[in-house]
Amino acid sequence: MSPDTHDLIPVTVLTGFLGSGKTTLLNRLVQQPVMKDALVVINEFGDIGLDHRLVAEGDEHTVVEMSSGCLCCTIRGDLSRTIQRTFDAIERAGGEPFSRVIIETTGLADPAPILHTLMTDYWLAHRLVLDGVICLVDAASGISTLNAHRESQRQAAIADRLLITKADLVDGARLSRLASHLARINPAAEQLQVSHGEIAAEQLTGKGLSAQGRQANHWLSAASYAQVAPVMDTIQATPGSLVSMLSPQSGPVLSRHGEQVRSFCFTVEEPIAPEVLEDWLDLLMSLLGEKILRVKAIVKVAGREQPLALHGVQHIFHPPEPLPVEACADGVSRFVFITTGVAPEAVSRLFDYFQPAQAP
Known part of the structure; x- marks a missing residue:
């Protein structure tokens, strides 16, 4: 029997191509009260991690790092093990359970395998539920990136919310073209402009089926x-x-x-x-x-x-x-x-x- 989704911990997947501003956004999000007791999983490509040093760490949330390779390639085992070990460590220490999980992918990652793993891994599926996929798109290079890179298209297509970053660097006509381009790829996703990562976390959470209930x-x-x-x-x-x-x-x-x-x-x-x-x-x-x-x-x-x-x-x-x-x-x-x-x-x-x- 599947668990009641209302009892599961919501997961937000944060994606976006290289340089789209994911770390800046994450830095702002984790400092907001709604992110209290959040677990942040940062995926990095390569043997030496950097991003986790750029994310503000505090007493009310935990940042863990996966640096064994691109999340879309190593996801099936590493993500589950990383989250399990972190949950176990907090439980042994007598800490409060996590209120939500944020998974930040690399800029080159296809988010589909992450969603696939959340649904198929027995341990994860009985504790976590997808709340939404948030994709960041750079206003200055967004159209060229979407045209040139398969991963960027898939990130935008799967997203529940599209955040357009660096909008202050382009004129209105270019923003309009990007908005139209994104609407062709993903017509249902809400588009929001974000400046320097400043956005209320409430605008990005509570978007999944289990959270919306009758909606x-x-x-x-x-x-x-x-x-x-x-x-x-x-x-x-x-x-x-x-x-x-x-x-x-x-x-x-x-x-x-x-x-x-x-x-x-x-x-x-x-x-x-x-x-x-x-x-x-x-x-x-x-x-x-x-x-x-x-x-x-x-x-x-x-x-x-x-x-x-x-x-x-x-x-x-x-x-x-x-x-x-x-x-x-x-x-x-x-x-x-x-x-x-x-x-x-x-x-x-x-x-x-x-x-x-x-x-x-």
């Missing part, structure tokens, strides 16, 4: 995305047609790596049979999991009064969480997909494949 639709923000409905036409049930159907689509890309970040909302108006939901998501994740950065959904399942909230990262889904009936009052299931190189039609047609009328 699940705000967590999903489905209205921010282009809407895609099932096609419901005949699909030939052969392996060749599935491969063709799920092949990357042609079109302009956002980076030199040939990937295009796509964000869209897939809607289903009728309640979804449990077996269809499971089989569809299983096949979708097995075929395209590496390209699906994040999935959020509020689903009306046939035979259930309460809708379910789903949250997935690449191949893995967090255990479904029941929601109040009013979270899906109109009976429409909504899935938000944030992907790289996956066309909305691929998701829609694969869903059609599992409909009873289309079964071989």
Whole structure:
């Protein structure tokens, strides 16, 4: 049985490309009262750490360092061990339990494996819950960085909040272009301008599903995305047609790596049979999991009064969480997909494949 998410410790993942101002922001955050008893995990690349010396340390929070390599490469074991050891040390010393955890990634890290680990590591999943992903974007170099670096795109695409730093260094027209660029990558993320790391911690916390409770639709923000409905036409049930159907689509890309970040909302108006939901998501994740950065959904399942909230990262889904009936009052299931190189039609047609009328 999965733990009650309301009893878990919230985790904020702080990401952003090199030089975007993560350390400056973190320095301001940890000095605010809401961050009392916070555990700050700083990842550094290389054998000699530097960032932790730049973060203000006090009696009310603990800063620990991971310097065994880039967090996105060594995450699966090191993050869990680091947090476990710190929790154990505080408990042995008779200290108060941590009120929250902040994980700062390196500028080159893909945040998806961090979310993946928080969901799949047994020890972490029974103690921590994702509260949100915060991504910093440098106003002066943001567009060029997003165009040139795959990691920067993925950081922005997965984020729940986008913080634009160094806005005082550029004019209004350039800020507007950056805002539009970010909105194409991640249309639901709130954009905030930050000067010298000064921002109230309350603006960055309490954004996860467990914290928002009945405000699940705000967590999903489905209205921010282009809407895609099932096609419901005949699909030939052969392996060749599935491969063709799920092949990357042609079109302009956002980076030199040939990937295009796509964000869209897939809607289903009728309640979804449990077996269809499971089989569809299983096949979708097995075929395209590496390209699906994040999935959020509020689903009306046939035979259930309460809708379910789903949250997935690449191949893995967090255990479904029941929601109040009013979270899906109109009976429409909504899935938000944030992907790289996956066309909305691929998701829609694969869903059609599992409909009873289309079964071989």
